[in-house]
Amino acid sequence: MTQPTTSRFPVPAIDRLPDDIRTRLVAVQEKSGFIPNVFLTLAHRPDEFRAFFAYHDALMEKDGGLSKAEREMIVVATSSANACEYCVIAHGAILRIRAKNPLIADQIAINYRNADITSRQQAMLDFAMKICREPQSVTEQDFTALAGHGFGDDDIWDIGAIAALFALSNRMAHLTHMRPNDEFYLMGRLAK
Structure with missing residues (x-):
């Protein structure tokens, strides 16, 4: 082999x-x-x-606004939608560690709507997925819905920017046929 x-x-x-x-x-x-x-x-x-x-x-890596785990949730959900093996595996590992939850990354990668997350996080991922899949359909109603969950303008910018950056990252991973490191598969799943 x-x-x-x-x-x-x-x-x-x-x-x-x-x-x-x-x-x-x-x-x-x-x-x-x-x-x-x-x-x-x-x-x-x-x-x-x-x-x-x-x-x-x-x-x-910035502090404030979205938690670092929430930022990783966006990466995992949108990378799954873009069928990016590298980012789902690598950022899934980071999400498990940052959320201190060995199940969350798999739940979000498969179907975030059924994941054990808050309604606020679901609204965040709904918006991230809209930016990922149909950005031309974003309306003022999307911003109002996010504000209703306590997201400010800077948070909304971050949600959209993370989805956009990882659209680039996902496509580069496909272009380069980037292989996930074996180490990522177990990270955050087992107690140390």
Whole structure:
């Protein structure tokens, strides 16, 4: 059996990457014990790597507004709609950890409407899925419905921006045939 590849495009050797990217990869490896394949795959084009992760970090790592688990819920739901294996598996792992719930990612990936989430989170995902599947149909009523669940304008921007960024990410994962790291499959499922 052949060893599966990380990406259909060349993955650069870490020691040949620009210093800033190499430093980031080493830091991620030290924190998680491995380097997620998205980092290795996107390092093929350093300028795009920097741009993608700058926007990713601005949306996904900030404090306030949506919780980090809610941000991951958006990624898992919309990535499932886009049939993105890499993002469902990788962000499902992150969601399980951030929500401290070993079931939630699978529930959201299969059918978020039946997941064990709040009505507020369901409204958030309804809007994210609308941005994902039929953004041209967004109306002022969508904003009013979200406001009724306590979402402010910045929250609504984040919901839409996360869905939009991961539409890009999902398509890049398909383009590159990005393989999820084996480590993701068990993360957040078992007690340490």
